[in-house]
Amino acid sequence: MPTLTSLLNDRFAAALTAAFGEDFSDRDPVIRSSQFADFQANVALPLAKELKSKPRDVAATIVENLDLDGVCAPPEISGPGFINLTFLPEFLATALETGDATAVDAPATPQTVVIDYSAPNVAKEMHVGHLRTTVVGDALARTHEYLGDTVIRQNHIGDWGTPFGMLIEHLLDVGIGETTEAEIASDPNSFYQAARVKFDGDEDFATRARARVVALQGGDADTLALWDTLVGYSKTYFNSIYSLLDVTLRDADLAGESTYNDDLADVCDELEAKGLAWISDGALCVFPDGYKGRDGEPLPLIIRKSDGGYGYATTDLAAVRRRARDLHADRVLYVVGAPQALHFEMVFATARAAGWIPDGTILEHVKIGNVLGSDGKILRTRSGAPLRLAALLEEAVARAKVTLEDSSADFAPGEEDEVAAIVGIGAVKYADLSVAHDTSYTFDLDRMLAPIGNTAPYLQYAGARIRSILRRADAEDGTRAFATAPIVLGEPAERDLALAILGFPDVVAEVAAGSVPHRMAAYLFDLAQSFTAFYEQCPVLVADTPELRNSRLRLSATVLEVLEAGLGVLGIRVPERM
Numbered sequence: 206m207p208t209l210t211s212l213l214n215d216r217f218a219a220a221l222t223a224a225f226g227e228d229f230s231d232r233d234p235v236i237r238s239s240q241f242a243d244f245q246a247n248v249a250l251p252l253a254k255e256l257k258s259k260p261r262d263v264a265a266t267i268v269e270n271l272d273l274d275g276v277c278a279p280p281e282i283s284g285p286g287f288i289n290l291t292f293l294p295e296f297l298a299t300a301l302e303t304g305d306a307t308a309v310d311a312p313a314t315p316q317t318v319v320i321d322y323s324a325p326n327v328a329k330e331m332h333v334g335h336l337r338t339t340v341v342g343d344a345l346a347r348t349h350e351y352l353g354d355t356v357i358r359q360n361h362i363g364d365w366g367t368p369f370g371m372l373i374e375h376l377l378d379v380g381i382g383e384t385t386e387a388e389i390a391s392d393p394n395s396f397y398q399a400a401r402v403k404f405d406g407d408e409d410f411a412t413r414a415r416a417r418v419v420a421l422q423g424g425d426a427d428t429l430a431l432w433d434t435l436v437g438y439s440k441t442y443f444n445s446i447y448s449l450l451d452v453t454l455r456d457a458d459l460a461g462e463s464t465y466n467d468d469l470a471d472v473c474d475e476l477e478a479k480g481l482a483w484i485s486d487g488a489l490c491v492f493p494d495g496y497k498g499r500d501g502e503p504l505p506l507i508i509r510k511s512d513g514g515y516g517y518a519t520t521d522l523a524a525v526r527r528r529a530r531d532l533h534a535d536r537v538l539y540v541v542g543a544p545q546a547l548h549f550e551m552v553f554a555t556a557r558a559a560g561w562i563p564d565g566t567i568l569e570h571v572k573i574g575n576v577l578g579s580d581g582k583i584l585r586t587r588s589g590a591p592l593r594l595a596a597l598l599e600e601a602v603a604r605a606k607v608t609l610e611d612s613s614a615d616f617a618p619g620e621e622d623e624v625a626a627i628v629g630i631g632a633v634k635y636a637d638l639s640v641a642h643d644t645s646y647t648f649d650l651d652r653m654l655a656p657i658g659n660t661a662p663y664l665q666y667a668g669a670r671i672r673s674i675l676r677r678a679d680a681e682d683g684t685r686a687f688a689t690a691p692i693v694l695g696e697p698a699e700r701d702l703a704l705a706i707l708g709f710p711d712v713v714a715e716v717a718a719g720s721v722p723h724r725m726a727a728y729l730f731d732l733a734q735s736f737t738a739f740y741e742q743c744p745v746l747v748a749d750t751p752e753l754r755n756s757r758l759r760l761s762a763t764v765l766e767v768l769e770a771g772l773g774v775l776g777i778r779v780p781e782r783m
């Protein structure tokens with residue numbers, strides 16, 4: 206079954222052709238949700254301008270040619286020329302009976318989507334900023350996979366650069382082994398800070414550290430082995446956070462900055478040879494068109510420092526070249542903090558100017574906004590240090606456990622802890638995903654864990670409640686006969702719920718097209734509210750007739766499927782009980 210909007214789009218294309226000719230068949234009918242109907246089509250307004258006619262007249266001509274028999278009630282024209290569309294309950298019922306509510310239209314040609322996300326730095330704590338890039342990136346990866354695209358995850362960790370001299374020397378001082386690995390895993394910042402303090406205060410140490418950087422860059426085997434050990438300890442730490450967060454990143458997805466070391470000289474040479482880079486103040490720079498500093502002078506993207514070293518920009522140029530050339534990306538999503546916007550614009554402009562990016566390949570910075578504390582500033586601990594992500598997540602789980610104390614569910618032994626993890630982590634992830642990714646939000650566990658409102662627990666509770674209804678039905682008759690029962694949409698709340706369910710595939714496509722996971726969150730919240738209204742107004746287990754009971758059980762089961770699928774693409778689970 207086509208999605209609701211693709212069905213309407215097709216019918217409008219036919220009507221526009223019949224009314225105005227072949228040239229008009231590909232006009233966007235501008236279908237939007239409406240307060241006064243299920244949808245409204247606004248195409249008559251732009252069309253009237255072009256045809257030099259009155260919008261209401263154009264709308265009337267479209268409606269005359271519009272074949273929605275068996276789909277919608279006769280369309281009504283309102284306001285300046287909106288065409289109001291209301292689905293027939295019988296149509297919605299048939300759509301639910303014959304289709305799989307969680308199925309999506311397979312893309313005509315699946316895309317290869319490279320997603321650069323999470324990207325924490327070695328021997329440093331992942332901060333809440335990384336929480337957001339991790340959670341949003343993972344939701345986008347899951348969404349594209351759900352649609353049938355090929356997803357290549359790239360975890361561009363910071364695993365190279367001058368700090369590694371002091372980090373390796375500090376590693377030698379404290380000793381290789383489980384104790385240090387555990388220290389890095391539990392508090393990477395203290396490791397980094399300790400190295401920093403020595404570097405700033407101890408001349409001998411600083412000299413060793415500088416020599417170590419030279420050895421590292423020179424490819425000295427012993428130094429590389431030490432570096433590898435250090436990166437390995439950090440991987441253990443990242444993986445512990447990823448597993449706590451239920452995130453799909455694996456070691457195979459790691460493509461840290463060091464991955465591109467051997468490409469950097471070549472990137473510089475190529476850009477120089479193409480006349481895109483030249484020496485300015487001793488450094489090799491690219492000056493992408495259109496970027497000017499405050500003084501009005503062209504803005505440089507430094508690709509080789511005057512001391513011969515390469516930096517963040519060079520690495521990103523090498524990475525984007527490989528993503529296009531070797532990974533054959535159709536689209537690359539960079540899920541990275543908004544403050545890096547200019548960096549990415551300049552990198553993308555340079556890559557395009559160099560001819561590395563085929564026409565039609567999309568490079569997109571999915572800008573991530575800040576996470577704020579209750580004081581409106583970037584979230585930190587009271588002492589001003591960046592907050593430990595693990596501590597934050599543990600607190601969320603602990604608080605979720607407290608909220609479960611009021612639950613009437615009879616948990617199996619150990620189940621409560623499992624549910625607390627699903628709810629606590631789900632709440633944090635959902636709070637992140639339910640706001641537009643480029644706006645900031647305030648980290649507030651109380652609000653995130655609230656049982657009512659646009660929160661994970663509200664949605665998870667709706668799911669758990671349906672599970673409980675289905676368990677009760679199964680206890681009477683385990684055959685699930687209702688799964689194929691006819692759907693009856695007599696009550697307005699039933700019709701609303703059916704319409705909400707059928708909106709799912711459109712939303713998955715919208716999330717992928719615009720990189721907007723918060724649209725899925727808004728959809729699921731709306732679905733859960735429709736379910737709550739339905740459940741209040743329409744008795745399910747004690748419905749008047751067996752037919753009605755089966756129809757309502759089937760509707761409820763379908764809501765659960767959609768909730769699970771929708772929360773699933775956001776990386777959030779629905780507990781059995783809560």
Ligand code: ARG
Pocket residue numbers: 321324325326361362363521524539541
């Ligand atoms: N490690 C960087 C940071 O913590 C983020 C890297 C993002 N990805 C990229 N291709 N630059 O800010």
